[in-house]
Amino acid sequence: MKRFLLVLILTAPLLNACDFFQKKNLFSDNDDSVQLYQEKQDSLEFVDSIKELQGQISQLKRENQMLLDSVRKSSPKGTTTSDGYRYHVILGSFKNKGYLNSYNRYVKEKGFSTHILKNKYGFHMVAVEPTNNWQAAVSTLKELKESFEESAWIYAQR
Numbered sequence: 001m002k003r004f005l006l007v008l009i010l011t012a013p014l015l016n017a018c019d020f021f022q023k024k025n026l027f028s029d030n031d032d033s034v035q036l037y038q039e040k041q042d043s044l045e046f047v048d049s050i051k052e053l054q055g056q057i058s059q060l061k062r063e064n065q066m067l068l069d070s071v072r073k074s075s076p077k078g079t080t081t082s083d084g085y086r087y088h089v090i091l092g093s094f095k096n097k098g099y100l101n102s103y104n105r106y107v108k109e110k111g112f113s114t115h116i117l118k119n120k121y122g123f124h125m126v127a128v129e130p131t132n133n134w135q136a137a138v139s140t141l142k143e144l145k146e147s148f149e150e151s152a153w154i155y156a157q158r
Contacts, residue, residue, distance in 0.1 A: 068138070085130035087137035088117060088155045089144060092126045100124045110148065117155065125155060 091107055091114075094100040100116070104126050107114050117125045129140045137154050144152045 084132075086132045086157060087130065087134060088115075088125070088127035088157070089129045089137060089140050090117075090125045090127050090153050090155045091144070091149045093123045094126075095123055097124070100126065117157075119155075127155065 092103045112128045117127050
């Protein structure tokens, strides 16, 4: 056994210098292999982060759908207000009359037909596209968020 170990210890440096073993990279401490391993680890971490983000997006979609469903169920269908409409797409909400009038002019200059609503908290809201149809209000909201006002929202009157 001692002889075998001695022979192995003595021949190891010779094997390392041999071209056959160099070509097979058996005794190589090549930086390329370390770099390839690191790149593979980085790509795996990137894939994991993408999967995590996809999970978060699907969770947000579920929460958004739950909110939309709760708004739809908030009051019976067919109820309208004194102006005859149930849903209003709100572009801005202000307590200050000066800001309200200025923003209302700005929206009208962009070609929208507006009307002003007041809620129970004293806010005056610049509204467009009143309707009694929930799907039409959501469709209008999506269009306005993409093209005009990202912070637009739907006001459902009781």
